[in-house]
Amino acid sequence: MVNHKSYIYIICIALLSCLAACKGKQPQQAKAPAKVVTVEKIPDFVETRGIIGDGSSMNLLQLIEFDGDTLDIIAANQMIMGGLIVGNEVDVIYSLIDGNLVAQTAVNLTALQHLWSQHVGGGETKSLEIDSNGRATTYNMSIEYDHWAVRDGVLLLSSPRKVGDEKPADVDTFQIMMLTEDSLVLMANTANMASAFYRDN
Numbered sequence: 001m002v003n004h005k006s007y008i009y010i011i012c013i014a015l016l017s018c019l020a021a022c023k024g025k026q027p028q029q030a031k032a033p034a035k036v037v038t039v040e041k042i043p044d045f046v047e048t049r050g051i052i053g054d055g056s057s058m059n060l061l062q063l064i065e066f067d068g069d070t071l072d073i074i075a076a077n078q079m080i081m082g083g084l085i086v087g088n089e090v091d092v093i094y095s096l097i098d099g100n101l102v103a104q105t106a107v108n109l110t111a112l113q114h115l116w117s118q119h120v121g122g123g124e125t126k127s128l129e130i131d132s133n134g135r136a137t138t139y140n141m142s143i144e145y146d147h148w149a150v151r152d153g154v155l156l157l158s159s160p161r162k163v164g165d166e167k168p169a170d171v172d173t174f175q176i177m178m179l180t181e182d183s184l185v186l187m188a189n190t191a192n193m194a195s196a197f198y199r200d201n
Contacts, residue, residue: 044095044096045093045094045095045104046093046094046095047091047092047093047151047152048063048065048071048091048092048094049065049066049089049090049091049092049109050063050064050065050066050071050089050090050092051063051064051066051087051088051089051090052064052084052085052086052087052088052089052090052108053070053086054086055070055072056084056086058076058077058084059074059075059076059077060072060073060074060075061073061074061075061080061084061090061092061103061106063090063092071094071101072101073092073094073101073102073103074100074101074102074103075092075102075103075106079103079105079106080103080106080107080108081105081106081107081108081111081176081178081179082107082108082109082110082111082112082179082180083108083111083180083181084108085108085110085111087110088108088109088110088111089108089109089110090106090107090108090109090110091106091107091109091150091153092105092106093105093106093152093153104153105152105153106153107150107153107176107179108179109150110132111179111180111181112130112150112155112176112179112184113130113131113132114129114130114199114200114201115127115128115129115199115200115201116128116129116130116184116197116198116199116200117197117198117200118195118196118197118198120140124140125139125140125200126138126139126140126141127139127140127141127197127200128141128145128157128197130148134147134148134149135147135148136148136157136158143159143172144159144160145157145158145159145160145172146158146159146160147169153176154173154174154175154176154189155173155174155175155176155186156171156172156173156174157171157172157174158170158171158172159171159172172188172189172190173188173189174186174187174188174189175187175189177194178196181199182198182199183196183197183198183199184196184197184198184199185197
């Protein structure tokens with residue numbers, strides 16, 4: 001028979017065993033909640049074109065896109081090559097800054113579509129004609145162009161492809177340094193000299 005003292009001894013041994021087992025287990029530390037870090041997105045540049053609306057002002061370009069959407073773009077009048085003229089077609093590159101659409105470059109395509117000439121001496125002139133159908137024509141120039149486009153704020157002039165030539169047409173790129181009602185100044189990316197033209201029609 002197990003006496004009373006033996007019961008107490010057995011119970012004490014059991015309690016000591018439980019305490020030792022519990023002491024060996026380290027309490028699990030609560031995991032800190034994951035911290036969400038918001039990364040500010042660098043503004044993307046968007047190129048679009050449309051018609052200058054009558055809601056435009058000195059520092060605001062109201063652009064009516066060809067799909068019918070209307071955008072209000074912050075743009076100082078003097079930064080728009082060719083001027084802010086209601087009803088003219090314009091090519092614009094803009095970005096989103098602090099919730100506002102802000103123009104980076106803007107080219108008035110209608111103002112570009114004329115015959116531009118320059119004197120070369122001896123009473124002769126050489127000319128570049130840009131029309132509304134994307135055609136370019138050169139007169140008395142050493143290089144021939146037949147198409148034009150504005151992309152990324154620069155003027156692209158394409159040379160005609162020869163019959164049977166499978167390679168793409170040569171394209172020259174020009175920075176538009178100035179475009180006003182009667183003046184056009186272009187800087188070829190391959191040259192350090194600007195070419196100035198006057199409006200001839």
